[in-house]
Amino acid sequence: MSRIHDMGGRFGDGAVTPDFGQEPVFKEEWHGRALALTLASGFLGQWTLDEGRHMRESLSPTDYMRFSYYEKWLAGLANLLVEKGVVSRDELETGSTNTATEALLARVIKAEDVPARLSKGGPTERDVGPKALFAVGDLVKTHPAGNTTVPGGHTRLPIYAGGKTGQIVAIHGNHVFPDTNAHQAGEAPEPLYTVAFKANELWKHPDGPKDLVMLDLWQSYLAPL
Amino acid sequence: MPHDSLDHDHAHSVLPSDPALRVKALETLLVQKGLIDPKTLDAIIDTYENKIGPQNGARLVAKAWSDPDFMAKLMSDATATALELGFYGRQGEHLVAVQNTEAVHNLVVCTLCSCYPWPLLGIPPSWYKSDAYRSRAVREPRKVLAEFGVQLNEDKEVRVWDSTAEIRYLVIPQRPLGTEGWSEDALASIVSRDSMIGTALVEVPQ
Numbered sequence: 001m002s003r004i005h006d007m008g009g010r011f012g013d014g015a016v017t018p019d020f021g022q023e024p025v026f027k028e029e030w031h032g033r034a035l036a037l038t039l040a041s042g043f044l045g046q047w048t049l050d051e052g053r054h055m056r057e058s059l060s061p062t063d064y065m066r067f068s069y070y071e072k073w074l075a076g077l078a079n080l081l082v083e084k085g086v087v088s089r090d091e092l093e094t095g096s097t098n099t100a101t102e103a104l105l106a107r108v109i110k111a112e113d114v115p116a117r118l119s120k121g122g123p124t125e126r127d128v129g130p131k132a133l134f135a136v137g138d139l140v141k142t143h144p145a146g147n148t149t150v151p152g153g154h155t156r157l158p159i160y161a162g163g164k165t166g167q168i169v170a171i172h173g174n175h176v177f178p179d180t181n182a183h184q185a186g187e188a189p190e191p192l193y194t195v196a197f198k199a200n201e202l203w204k205h206p207d208g209p210k211d212l213v214m215l216d217l218w219q220s221y222l223a224p225l
Numbered sequence: 226m227p228h229d230s231l232d233h234d235h236a237h238s239v240l241p242s243d244p245a246l247r248v249k250a251l252e253t254l255l256v257q258k259g260l261i262d263p264k265t266l267d268a269i270i271d272t273y274e275n276k277i278g279p280q281n282g283a284r285l286v287a288k289a290w291s292d293p294d295f296m297a298k299l300m301s302d303a304t305a306t307a308l309e310l311g312f313y314g315r316q317g318e319h320l321v322a323v324q325n326t327e328a329v330h331n332l333v334v335c336t337l338c339s340c341y342p343w344p345l346l347g348i349p350p351s352w353y354k355s356d357a358y359r360s361r362a363v364r365e366p367r368k369v370l371a372e373f374g375v376q377l378n379e380d381k382e383v384r385v386w387d388s389t390a391e392i393r394y395l396v397i398p399q400r401p402l403g404t405e406g407w408s409e410d411a412l413a414s415i416v417s418r419d420s421m422i423g424t425a426l427v428e429v430p431q
Contacts, residue, residue, distance in 0.1 A: 008336030
C-alpha cells in the first residue's frame with residue numbers, strides 16, 4: 001500500500017546539504033520554466049491540486065528516484081496533459097499539434113493576470129461537510145495509511161503515522177478531502193485536525209524523549225480511542 | 226480514475242531526455258496550441274525570483290517581535306494577520322505561526338512532497354525538497370539540525386510539523402538578546418529564511 005514519495009522516517013538517505021540562503025531561487029533556467037509551465041497549465045482548470053500531486057506520486061519508483069525535483073513536476077505535467085486530453089500522446093512525441101483545444105482558450109492565463117491569480121490562491125476550507133467528532137485534547141488512533149477506495153490512490157496520512165495514537169491539538173474547520181479530490185470523486189470536505197504524536201510512539205529510537213511530530217489529518221483518518 | 230492504469234505506459238517517457246529540452250518541448254507545444262503565453266511564464270518566474278520570498282516572512286517576524294499585540298494576533302490567526310501586510314496567496318491560504326521559546330523548538334517539513342508557505346518564504350530551497358530532509362526531519366530532527374549547525378539542549382522539546390495538508394507553517398524564531406530598540410527593518414535584516422523553517426536560530430551578526 002505504499003508509494004515511493006511517502007518517505008518520512010526512511011533510513012539511508014544520508015546528510016542534508018544546507019545552502020544557508022545562498023542558492024538562487026531557480027538553480028537552472030529550466031527549473032523556473034518548469035515551475036511556471038506547471039502553474040500556468042494548472043490554471044487551465046483541467047485537474048485539481050490533489051490530482052496534480054497524485055500524478056507525481058504515481059511515477060514509477062525508478063523514475064521518481066532518478067528524476068530531480070523539477071523533472072518530477074515535468075513528468076507529472078506531461079502525464080496529466082495527456083490523461084486529461086489537453087495534448088495527445090502523438091503531439092507530445094512529434095512536437096506538432098493536430099487537435100483543437102478551442103474549449104480551453106478562454107481559460108488561458110494572461111501575463112498581466114499573473115499577480116492577481118497567484119495572490120488569489122486556492123483556499124481549501126469549505127463551510128459544508130460533517131461536524132467535528134473530536135475536540136481539542138481528545139486522544140485518537142489513526143487508521144492504517146492508504147486510500148480506502150482507490151488501490152494505490154492518493155492520501156495524506158503518511159505510512160509512518162498509520163495505526164498510531166496521538167492527541168488533537170487544533171481543529172481547522174472542514175477542508176477538501178484529498179483522497180476523493182485526487183480521483184474525481186468530489187471535494188467531500190471534512191474536519192481537519194492537527195494531531196500531536198509523541199516521538200516514542202512513532203519511532204523505535206526517538207531522537208529526543210519529549211519530542212513531538214505534528215500532523216494535519218482529516219477526520220476519516222482517525223478513530224476515537 | 227486510478228493512475229495505476231498508466232503505471233506501465235507513462236506519457237512523459239516520449240519527451241527528450243535532457244530536462245531543459247523537455248521543458249522546451251512541452252512549452253513549444255502548449256504555445257503552438259494557444260494554451261500558454263510565454264510572457265505568462267516570464268511573469269510567474271519574475272514573481273518568485275524577485276517579488277515573493279523570505280523577505281516577506283522576515284517583515285512579519287520583525288513586526289511581531291516589535292509589537293506584542295501584533296504577535297498575539299499572528300499567533301491566533303496568522304492568515305488574517307499576514308494579509309494585513311499584504312501577504313496571502315497560492316500555497317499560503319491557511320497559515321499557522323508557531324513560536325520558538327526557551328522550552329520549545331519548532332521545525333517544518335513536508336514528508337510527502339514539498340509543501341511550504343510560498344507567500345511568506347517563496348519557493349523552497351533544494352535541501353527542503355531533498356529525500357534526506359524529507360525522510361529524516363521527522364525521525365531525527367536533532368541530528369538534522371546539527372547538520373545546519375544548530376545544537377539544542379536535550380531538555381528542549383522539538384516539535385516537527387509535517388505539513389501534509391493545506392495548512393502552511395511559519396516558525397517565529399526567538400528574538401536574540403542585544404536587539405533591544407532595533408527598528409523593524411534592522412530586525413528583519415537578521416531573520417533568515419532557515420530560521421523561519423526552524424533549521425536556524427537568529428543571531429546578532431558579529
